[in-house]
Amino acid sequence: MIAKRIIPCLDVRNGRVVKGTNFEGIQDVADPVEMAKYYNDTGADELVFYDITASFEGRGIFTDILRRTAAQVFIPLTVGGGINDVSDFERVLSCGADKVSVNSGAIADPTLIDRAARRYGDQCVVLSMDVKRVDGSFRVFAKGGRVDTGIDALRWAHEGQERGAGELVVNSIDTDGVKQGFDLEMLSAMGKTVSIPIIASGGAGCMEHFKTLFESVPQVDAGLAASIFHRKEVPLPDLKQYLAGAGIPMRILR
Amino acid sequence: MIAIIDYGVGNLYSLSHSLTYLGIENTVTRDRQVISQADKLILPGVGAFGDARQKLSDTGMDEALLSRVRAGVPLLGICLGMQLLFMKSYEYGEHPGLGLIDGEICPLKDDLPAGMKVPQIGWNTLKFVGESPLLRYVREGDSVYYVHSFYAKGAGSAVKAVSEYGVEVPGLVQRDHVFGAQFHPEKSGPVGLSILRAFGEV
Numbered sequence: 001m002i003a004k005r006i007i008p009c010l011d012v013r014n015g016r017v018v019k020g021t022n023f024e025g026i027q028d029v030a031d032p033v034e035m036a037k038y039y040n041d042t043g044a045d046e047l048v049f050y051d052i053t054a055s056f057e058g059r060g061i062f063t064d065i066l067r068r069t070a071a072q073v074f075i076p077l078t079v080g081g082g083i084n085d086v087s088d089f090e091r092v093l094s095c096g097a098d099k100v101s102v103n104s105g106a107i108a109d110p111t112l113i114d115r116a117a118r119r120y121g122d123q124c125v126v127l128s129m130d131v132k133r134v135d136g137s138f139r140v141f142a143k144g145g146r147v148d149t150g151i152d153a154l155r156w157a158h159e160g161q162e163r164g165a166g167e168l169v170v171n172s173i174d175t176d177g178v179k180q181g182f183d184l185e186m187l188s189a190m191g192k193t194v195s196i197p198i199i200a201s202g203g204a205g206c207m208e209h210f211k212t213l214f215e216s217v218p219q220v221d222a223g224l225a226a227s228i229f230h231r232k233e234v235p236l237p238d239l240k241q242y243l244a245g246a247g248i249p250m251r252i253l254r
Numbered sequence: 255m256i257a258i259i260d261y262g263v264g265n266l267y268s269l270s271h272s273l274t275y276l277g278i279e280n281t282v283t284r285d286r287q288v289i290s291q292a293d294k295l296i297l298p299g300v301g302a303f304g305d306a307r308q309k310l311s312d313t314g315m316d317e318a319l320l321s322r323v324r325a326g327v328p329l330l331g332i333c334l335g336m337q338l339l340f341m342k343s344y345e346y347g348e349h350p351g352l353g354l355i356d357g358e359i360c361p362l363k364d365d366l367p368a369g370m371k372v373p374q375i376g377w378n379t380l381k382f383v384g385e386s387p388l389l390r391y392v393r394e395g396d397s398v399y400y401v402h403s404f405y406a407k408g409a410g411s412a413v414k415a416v417s418e419y420g421v422e423v424p425g426l427v428q429r430d431h432v433f434g435a436q437f438h439p440e441k442s443g444p445v446g447l448s449i450l451r452a453f454g455e456v
Contacts, residue, residue: 003377052421096267121301123401135451251377
């Protein structure tokens with residue numbers, strides 16, 4: 001049986017993973033290559049590297065890290081952040097990424113999805129979106145969730161699928177960082193709209209939240225989170241054991 | 255030396271990295287000379303069958319590969335590379351394959367129960383239905399990573415391990431020294447690496 005996937009997301013800025021911000025406002029950081037190796041060895045089903053660097057030098061550091069990571073990580077690796085053109089796909093794929101996640105770049109030019117899918121295959125193109133409730137509907141926000149695009153999220157998800165996206169990452173701005181659980185209402189609406197795999201993001205605070213996610217929205221294929229894994233508030237191997245014990249199909253390393 | 259055949263389809267870095275990590279000498283090549291001297295071959299590939307088959311012909315890689323296989327050199331096809339080993343495929347029309355293993359490549363969507371997603375993307379468990387040296391280090395129930403929309407039908411006794419996805423999807427096939435993996439061993443963690451290690455030892 002196909003397993004539900006658990007995916008840690010590594011936000012990389014200036015060559016370091018941002019693990020979270022402590023109560024004094026100081027950023028806790030770690031080495032991305034080491035962290036990727038740790039997740040590879042402890043049972044993560046995939047990894048997402050998100051490039052949150054803005055500078056040109058930062059981008060160079062990022063691709064170097066990607067190359068070093070890809071040489072010792074033997075699970076699928078998705079890269080996102082700053083993907084605005086097919087040449088950006090080429091840049092990260094040539095460093096060892098398996099899939100590329102597009103967000104604002106696809107909103108600015110939706111044909112990016114078609115062009116990338118034709119060139120690299122649907123399986124390579126992951127459409128990622130930040131969604132927030134506005135006036136009773138789900139809206140797509142761009143630029144890291146700061147700008148309301150006015151686009152209906154369900155319509156955009158469907159369009160993305162039709163254009164050739166192979167998977168969908170849906171991050172709920174409403175539940176993100178609150179740690180009260182995934183946005184089940186929005187994810188279920190997505191599940192009724194698209195037939196491609198859905199990766200849920202935003203809101204996980206404890207192991208039970210993942211169980212609830214997979215049990216109540218069967219169309220969701222994977223759960224993604226960042227700081228709760230990095231800070232071991234929810235240790236990834238424990239989470240997978242717990243979910244397997246609860247009857248959710250999981251890949252367990254022996 | 256394993257030659258990973260580069261015919262312009264897909265990303266070959268992770269495959270090459272995996273072999274290097276295992277200490278297996280390998281090279282990514284489109285040089286017929288290198289292929290004719292390699293003691294093992296890997297045919298990778300992602301994308302559409304027809305395009306890939308065309309590229310294999312255009313680059314002359316198909317003839318180079320077939321003559322080595324006739325000489326007894328072990329070959330491993332991965333994902334689309336596995337599908338290319340078969341007689342034909344019905345992906346966007348009808349295309350002849352390399353004809354090394356009996357059977358045809360058919361769309362998953364025609365055979366799946368309602369609600370199953372196509373492509374199959376993710377980790378699925380292997381069930382053994384035959385024996386293969388590539389499964390030497392694998393235990394039944396181990397998971398491997400799949401990404402595909404088409405699958406092999408009519409492969410008969412060539413099927414050595416399957417995964418359940420609404421239908422029984424042939425995961426690992428073998429006919430003599432020709433092997434095929436529908437999943438991606440280079441993306442399947444320690445289990446996948448063990449399969450590549452076993453191919454290195456064939």
